[in-house]
Amino acid sequence: MEQEHYELRLYVAGKTQKSTTALNNLRKYCEEHLMGKYTLEVIDLLVNPQLAEGDQILAIPTLVKKVPDPVRKIIGDLSNKEKVLVGLDIRPKV
Amino acid sequence: MTNQNQKHVKTLVKTPTGILGLDEVTLGGLPQGRPTLICGGAGCGKTLFSLEFIVRGAQEFGEPGVFIAFEEKAEELATNVASLGFDLYELQEQKKIKIDYIHIDKSEIEETGEYDLEGLFIRLGYAIDSIGAKRVVLDTIENLFAGLSNQAILRAELRRLFQFLKDKGVTAIITGERGESSLTRQGLEEYVSDCVILLDHRIINQISTRRLRIVKYRGSVHGTNEYPFLIDEEGISVLPVTSLQLDKEVSTERVPSGIPALDTMLSGDGFYRGSSILTSGTAGTGKTSIAASFINAACERNERCLYFAFEESPQQIVRNMRSIGIDLQRHIDSGSLQFQASRPTLYGLEMHLVAIHKAIRKFKPTIVVLDPITNLITVGTMSEVKSMLVRLIDFLQVEQITVMFTALALNTITNEQTDEGISSLVDAWIQIKDIELNGERNRGLYVMKSRGMEHSNQVREFVFTKTGLDLIDVYIGPEGVLTGSARATQIMLEETGELIHSQALNRKDRELDRRRKMLEGKIDGLRTEFESTEEELNKVYIEEQIKKERIQEARRNMEDIRKGNPTSNNPDNKESK
Numbered sequence: 259m260e261q262e263h264y265e266l267r268l269y270v271a272g273k274t275q276k277s278t279t280a281l282n283n284l285r286k287y288c289e290e291h292l293m294g295k296y297t298l299e300v301i302d303l304l305v306n307p308q309l310a311e312g313d314q315i316l317a318i319p320t321l322v323k324k325v326p327d328p329v330r331k332i333i334g335d336l337s338n339k340e341k342v343l344v345g346l347d348i349r350p351k352v
Numbered sequence: 353m354t355n356q357n358q359k360h361v362k363t364l365v366k367t368p369t370g371i372l373g374l375d376e377v378t379l380g381g382l383p384q385g386r387p388t389l390i391c392g393g394a395g396c397g398k399t400l401f402s403l404e405f406i407v408r409g410a411q412e413f414g415e416p417g418v419f420i421a422f423e424e425k426a427e428e429l430a431t432n433v434a435s436l437g438f439d440l441y442e443l444q445e446q447k448k449i450k451i452d453y454i455h456i457d458k459s460e461i462e463e464t465g466e467y468d469l470e471g472l473f474i475r476l477g478y479a480i481d482s483i484g485a486k487r488v489v490l491d492t493i494e495n496l497f498a499g500l501s502n503q504a505i506l507r508a509e510l511r512r513l514f515q516f517l518k519d520k521g522v523t524a525i526i527t528g529e530r531g532e533s534s535l536t537r538q539g540l541e542e543y544v545s546d547c548v549i550l551l552d553h554r555i556i557n558q559i560s561t562r563r564l565r566i567v568k569y570r571g572s573v574h575g576t577n578e579y580p581f582l583i584d585e586e587g588i589s590v591l592p593v594t595s596l597q598l599d600k601e602v603s604t605e606r607v608p609s610g611i612p613a614l615d616t617m618l619s620g621d622g623f624y625r626g627s628s629i630l631t632s633g634t635a636g637t638g639k640t641s642i643a644a645s646f647i648n649a650a651c652e653r654n655e656r657c658l659y660f661a662f663e664e665s666p667q668q669i670v671r672n673m674r675s676i677g678i679d680l681q682r683h684i685d686s687g688s689l690q691f692q693a694s695r696p697t698l699y700g701l702e703m704h705l706v707a708i709h710k711a712i713r714k715f716k717p718t719i720v721v722l723d724p725i726t727n728l729i730t731v732g733t734m735s736e737v738k739s740m741l742v743r744l745i746d747f748l749q750v751e752q753i754t755v756m757f758t759a760l761a762l763n764t765i766t767n768e769q770t771d772e773g774i775s776s777l778v779d780a781w782i783q784i785k786d787i788e789l790n791g792e793r794n795r796g797l798y799v800m801k802s803r804g805m806e807h808s809n810q811v812r813e814f815v816f817t818k819t820g821l822d823l824i825d826v827y828i829g830p831e832g833v834l835t836g837s838a839r840a841t842q843i844m845l846e847e848t849g850e851l852i853h854s855q856a857l858n859r860k861d862r863e864l865d866r867r868r869k870m871l872e873g874k875i876d877g878l879r880t881e882f883e884s885t886e887e888e889l890n891k892v893y894i895e896e897q898i899k900k901e902r903i904q905e906a907r908r909n910m911e912d913i914r915k916g917n918p919t920s921n922n923p924d925n926k927e928s929k
Binding site: 310318320329332344 | 468
């Protein structure tokens with residue numbers, strides 16, 4: 259578990275309030291829990307709309323955990339820390 | 353006036369769907385640039401309906417379309433509609449359509465805090481822009497409700513979505529599963545208010561019928577009935593129950609019936625083209641034979657005929673008709689005759705009607721035969737059969753196709769009613785009745801009605817010969833109506849009578865002659881007598897004359913003597929003085 263590398267993608271659409279909140283929240287959690295073992299890619303769908311199809315993006319913002327398995331999606335501004343950590347499998351579901 | 357008005361009032365522009373019959377029902381298609389909701393239960397054909405809208409748009413109207421599938425993957429869809437002859441892969445390669453599968457799996461989605469569906473909008477917008485789509489289908493958007501739990505956000509976003517579609521100017525179809533009390537489970541109809549079409553698949557008496565109804569169509573007149581529709585190897589065909597107008601053309605052209613004697617009964621030329629003819633009669637009276645000779649004659653004139661057989665197989669009909677000298681096989685071979693045989697119970701009445709429509713549209717016949725319509729009653733009530741026939745006749749008249757129905761009449765009250773019911777719809781009604789007399793059964797044919805032409809009121813005897821059908825005048829006399837051998841006997845009797853009669857006449861003539869001769873002889877005798885009497889009389893008269901002259905002479909002589917000329921002495925003269 260400790261050894262695993264996290265590959266994260268955050269889909270946003272322009273610099274909206276929700277996107278900024280989500281990005282800030284995500285950065286904070288990653289610094290706390292995944293220091294040094296994650297890569298974060300922020301994709302702006304307004305710039306690259308064709309990328310929405312690949313990860314089946316509907317909602318904005320959406321955080322996709324590509325690696326490790328299983329693929330998980332977390333939508334929303336990531337304001338609920340517990341849910342995000344559970345969603346990213348950092349913390350087991352209670 | 354109209355021009356100015358038209359400038360101000362812009363009428364609703366419609367997008368033709370290309371689905372057979374739907375554009376007639378909606379008077380042009382779906383509202384252009386607006387979303388339309390198609391709802392219905394599971395398996396009622398929503399997906400196919402919307403997919404056909406996209407494919408037909410791309411193929412027939414040059415309008416590219418985007419199909420957003422929430423339920424099935426693009427490959428699954430492609431396989432499902434391949435049987436209808438739609439090649440989705442090719443159309444996608446040609447950039448005529450785009451199929452986008454949106455997968456929502458609740459198990460891999462976690463919701464935290466605020467979000468919106470901008471991702472969907474971006475995808476949709478991207479798909480639309482990438483091929484310049486004019487048509488969009490969302491099938492079915494309700495799946496969003498299953499995948500996402502924040503209803504408040506969803507509903508707000510849906511409203512935004514429909515506005516987005518309108519802004520994009522695309523004609524959209526949104527499908528929705530039918531709900532318990534509302535049209536759709538999630539109440540989608542409150543977002544889509546322009547046009548709502550309800551599909552239905554119901555089973556009555558173990559026979560399934562698909563129906564379509566336009567629940568609402570803002571800003572447009574539309575047919576309000578339930579219209580049956582059929583899904584077959586060519587896609588969906590909707591059948592307008594009755595056309596909205598009664599403005600069909602009529603023809604004064606005549607179509608011979610194939611039986612010259614019957615034509616004579618119909619003022620010499622047969623039926624009107626485009627009219628409907630009912631041939632009814634009890635079992636075994638030759639209804640099919642009349643129909644067969646009708647189409648035989650038509651095929652010989654190189655017309656195309658379509659024969660719907662609900663009772664016998666085509667082979668059976670061909671074989672049976674050979675016995676009366678009608679060879680239908682050569683018309684089948686030449687392609688002018690086509691049989692469509694099906695059991696009435698194969699599907700519901702509406703389906704029969706749709707199938708008949710399709711077959712007629714495909715084959716383009718000028719004459720259609722339905723044999724017999726009474727068998728259809730096994731799959732529907734009488735009023736249903738009647739309304740089906742109204743619609744069929746309606747359609748056929750518009751297409752100027754002459755139709756002959758045959759109907760079996762039993763001697764029961766219900767079936768006589770059937771005749772009555774149908775008779776008001778048809779233009780000509782030929783009835784064949786059994787006439788039972790002297791221990792034999794014969795067929796009497798008469799024209800019950802024939803609109804718009806003089807027709808004979810006589811019952812004719814209908815006979816089968818090896819060379820076809822014929823009608824013979826029945827014997828009507830003091831003994832009543834005689835047919836068959838009774839008629840033959842009567843004719844023989846009459847012929848004998850005539851012989852005897854003429855014999856008697858001859859004898860009388862001779863007698864008269866003799867008497868005349870006798871009388872003439874008598875007259876001759878009398879004339880001779882008269883002549884001799886006349887001669888006698890003449891003789892007396894001449895003698896008298898001579899006597900008179902003689903006396904006068906004698907008197908003159910006497911006078912001369914008295915004066916002193918004694919030339920003679922005549923005592924007679926003296927006496928007379």
